Amino acid sequence: MKWAVLTFFPAAALLLAQNVNYQPDTKWRAPEEAAARKNPLADKPELAAGGRKLFKRNCVECHGDSGQGLKKAADLQLPVVQDQSDGALHWKITNGNPDRGMPSFSGIPELQRWQIVLYLRTLKPGATENKSPAGEPPSR
Amino acid sequence: MHLAFFRVRGPKSRILALTLLIGTAASLHSQEAPYFVTYDHHLEEPGNLEIATWTTVGIPRSGQNLFFAPFSEFEYGVTGRWTAELYLEGQATSGDSAVFTGWRLENRFRPLKREHRINPIFYFEYEGINEATKILKEVVGNAEISNERNAELAAVHAHEIETKLILSSNIHDWNLSENFIVEKNLSSDEGFEFGYALGVSRPLSKLASGKECRFCLENFNAGLELYGGLGSTNGFGFHETAHYLAPVVSWQVSDNSSIHFSPSFGLTNVSYPALLRFGYAYEIRGFGSKVARIFGGRQ
Numbered sequence: 001m002k003w004a005v006l007t008f009f010p011a012a013a014l015l016l017a018q019n020v021n022y023q024p025d026t027k028w029r030a031p032e033e034a035a036a037r038k039n040p041l042a043d044k045p046e047l048a049a050g051g052r053k054l055f056k057r058n059c060v061e062c063h064g065d066s067g068q069g070l071k072k073a074a075d076l077q078l079p080v081v082q083d084q085s086d087g088a089l090h091w092k093i094t095n096g097n098p099d100r101g102m103p104s105f106s107g108i109p110e111l112q113r114w115q116i117v118l119y120l121r122t123l124k125p126g127a128t129e130n131k132s133p134a135g136e137p138p139s140r
Numbered sequence: 141m142h143l144a145f146f147r148v149r150g151p152k153s154r155i156l157a158l159t160l161l162i163g164t165a166a167s168l169h170s171q172e173a174p175y176f177v178t179y180d181h182h183l184e185e186p187g188n189l190e191i192a193t194w195t196t197v198g199i200p201r202s203g204q205n206l207f208f209a210p211f212s213e214f215e216y217g218v219t220g221r222w223t224a225e226l227y228l229e230g231q232a233t234s235g236d237s238a239v240f241t242g243w244r245l246e247n248r249f250r251p252l253k254r255e256h257r258i259n260p261i262f263y264f265e266y267e268g269i270n271e272a273t274k275i276l277k278e279v280v281g282n283a284e285i286s287n288e289r290n291a292e293l294a295a296v297h298a299h300e301i302e303t304k305l306i307l308s309s310n311i312h313d314w315n316l317s318e319n320f321i322v323e324k325n326l327s328s329d330e331g332f333e334f335g336y337a338l339g340v341s342r343p344l345s346k347l348a349s350g351k352e353c354r355f356c357l358e359n360f361n362a363g364l365e366l367y368g369g370l371g372s373t374n375g376f377g378f379h380e381t382a383h384y385l386a387p388v389v390s391w392q393v394s395d396n397s398s399i400h401f402s403p404s405f406g407l408t409n410v411s412y413p414a415l416l417r418f419g420y421a422y423e424i425r426g427f428g429s430k431v432a433r434i435f436g437g438r439q
Contacts, residue, residue: 047347053352094255095255104182107180107315109345111346112347112358
């Protein structure tokens, strides 16, 4: 019994964790209020360097070194992501989409999550300001 | 490490590849709370494996012996809402012996999809341990500080079920966590035992610097834990229960590893006067898919 438990659970866990190829989740949308939030660091673009470090630590495994997207997560350089508002991206980082494999990063301090948003804007050259609020398409 | 560059055949090659994978893979877990006993609502990221070694050192009262209780933890993110952990534990007591004290299989489930003001997590653990266990991963029931020898204690096996309701909130970068514990020893008629753990913590810096740095404040997380027993169905309350107050600190040493330290202070006369806890955790990102690649599964 003991060995059955010890064998079954890890095997089942590994199988369940295998990635299903990325498909956009059309239901994953930030609430309007969250999407309308402005990045409090928007006038401090130099803080994007810290965002880059956080991105490398937390995001590259799924989204790739330069956010180009891998099999299981969205290409963050695409307009479908970049056209989302800062608030929407911040909300998605904060809440995640656990049923699709995107963890919640609410444990990262609030301002550091905004730093990640600052860095995400640099993934698309020339696009550093706030984009249109709510109603954005999903990124993962 | 891209194992797709070579093909591994045979069980020995696969075990070797798995060992190399564990030894070389890199990752990070920057949002981990510094707690030793309290759980917050953050689960392991899906597919990641965290390997950690923790130690509890018990500072005895006069007439008792110092003990050293290490345990290993293997924490795996099964899905975005389910984290499973395997623990292997031991114990050594000065003037006595060193013994293996058992294993635990723990599961945490997140019922809600989004972040809320209070985030619940359901915790379920099966323990195949013996009475020599002293890792004090949780404190429940009434306190018993035994002077029996390890050989006698290790001969008494216990199968226990432990459940927790974990409630956790992130408020302005502070984490507040409350755990309510119910434990049942299936091997003896002890009734249900109760306990609690409360934790508060926060990172020492709100912003991340642009440079790579080891000693920046952003790599440190500090807080305070309070935990103890609440008796059992044979007598609920604080009578003859152990309680501890513990400052906690964690240091993100590198992108994939962290060091944790906590001195705990006993608050009642049946608590150990002090416990020193320390640990090292190493996370392997994308472990599940890398293992699948080794064994020829889907990526």
